[in-house]
Amino acid sequence: MADDVEAVAERVFTAIADPSRRAVLAALAAHGPATVTELADRLPITRQAVAKHLALLTEAGLVAAGPPEGRRVRYGLRSAPMQVAQRFLASLARDWDGRLQALQDHLTREAEDR
Amino acid sequence: MADDVEAVAERVFTAIADPSRRAVLAALAAHGPATVTELADRLPITRQAVAKHLALLTEAGLVAAGPPEGRRVRYGLRSAPMQVAQRFLASLARDWDGRLQALQDHLTREAEDR
DNA sequence: TAGAGTCGCAACCAGAAGGTTGCGAGCATT
DNA sequence: AATGCTCGCAACCTTCTGGTTGCGACTCTA
Numbered sequence: 309m310a311d312d313v314e315a316v317a318e319r320v321f322t323a324i325a326d327p328s329r330r331a332v333l334a335a336l337a338a339h340g341p342a343t344v345t346e347l348a349d350r351l352p353i354t355r356q357a358v359a360k361h362l363a364l365l366t367e368a369g370l371v372a373a374g375p376p377e378g379r380r381v382r383y384g385l386r387s388a389p390m391q392v393a394q395r396f397l398a399s400l401a402r403d404w405d406g407r408l409q410a411l412q413d414h415l416t417r418e419a420e421d422r
Numbered sequence: 423m424a425d426d427v428e429a430v431a432e433r434v435f436t437a438i439a440d441p442s443r444r445a446v447l448a449a450l451a452a453h454g455p456a457t458v459t460e461l462a463d464r465l466p467i468t469r470q471a472v473a474k475h476l477a478l479l480t481e482a483g484l485v486a487a488g489p490p491e492g493r494r495v496r497y498g499l500r501s502a503p504m505q506v507a508q509r510f511l512a513s514l515a516r517d518w519d520g521r522l523q524a525l526q527d528h529l530t531r532e533a534e535d536r
Numbered sequence: 537t538a539g540a541g542t543c544g545c546a547a548c549c550a551g552a553a554g555g556t557t558g559c560g561a562g563c564a565t566t
Numbered sequence: 567a568a569t570g571c572t573c574g575c576a577a578c579c580t581t582c583t584g585g586t587t588g589c590g591a592c593t594c595t596a
Contacts (some may be wrong), residue, residue, distance in 0.1 A: 321436075344572085365478040379573070387515045387518045
């Protein structure tokens with residue numbers, strides 16, 4: 309299903325890297341679940357543009373379609389993938405700092421040898 | 423200077439969303455600071471492609487050019503922006519959970535009224 | 537001083553991304 | 567039955583992006 313940590317993180321990052329997408333997420337966070345047209349009203353883009361962004365956000369797991377109320381479909385936030393991305397970032401930073409520390413030691417040793 | 427939290431986070435996210443860029447960062451983390459051509463040797467892309475990615479990564483603050491050693495230029499990792507992005511993610515998730523909790527309460531109250 | 541290696545700049549190309557417009561189809565309300 | 571919504575699909579356009587190739591310039595060393 310290709311849902312290992314890095315894959316999830318990649319989708320989350322590409323998702324929230326776009327300003328329009330962040331605007332969609334912000335609108336959902338501010339006013340609660342909403343339909344496509346409601347979001348299109350609040351945002352400066354077309355309904356179809358919103359729909360495309362919602363598709364991508366759904367793919368990333370950040371958003372999910374609620375139970376269909378007649379013909380209307382409401383989308384809501386899902387914070388689970390964010391925590392995965394967060395952990396990914398944390399482990400990355402940890403690796404870097406470890407490497408940087410090792411490099412620092414290495415340079416120190418080199419300087420002492422000289 | 424446009425270096426508020428959201429701007430930094432956006433650059434970091436777009437930076438690490440790309441697989442080639444993550445590969446560059448991984449190479450730097452694994453073998454320590456390196457020059458453009460060294461990185462191009464380890465990766466399946468051209469030197470110029472690496473150079474472009476390094477420019478973007480530098481712009482994002484994730485990488486920095488070390489002191490020039492003659493003509494050679496070594497690039498190293500900087501983890502500071504990662505922590506900014508991490509905090510950004512954390513605050514986002516917190517906002518969402520708060521909103522979701524509020525919505526949950528709202529629905530519960532509505533159900534009880536009925 | 538003549539190579540060999542490294543770097544930066546510019547042009548170019550194909551494909552992906554963000555966005556719009558234009559439909560046709562399903563539910564309502566009147 | 568007719569109007570008025572909302573939704574989904576498809577085509578199209580423009581810009582951004584990842585990547586390559588082709589130089590010219592600089593540094594080091596034999």
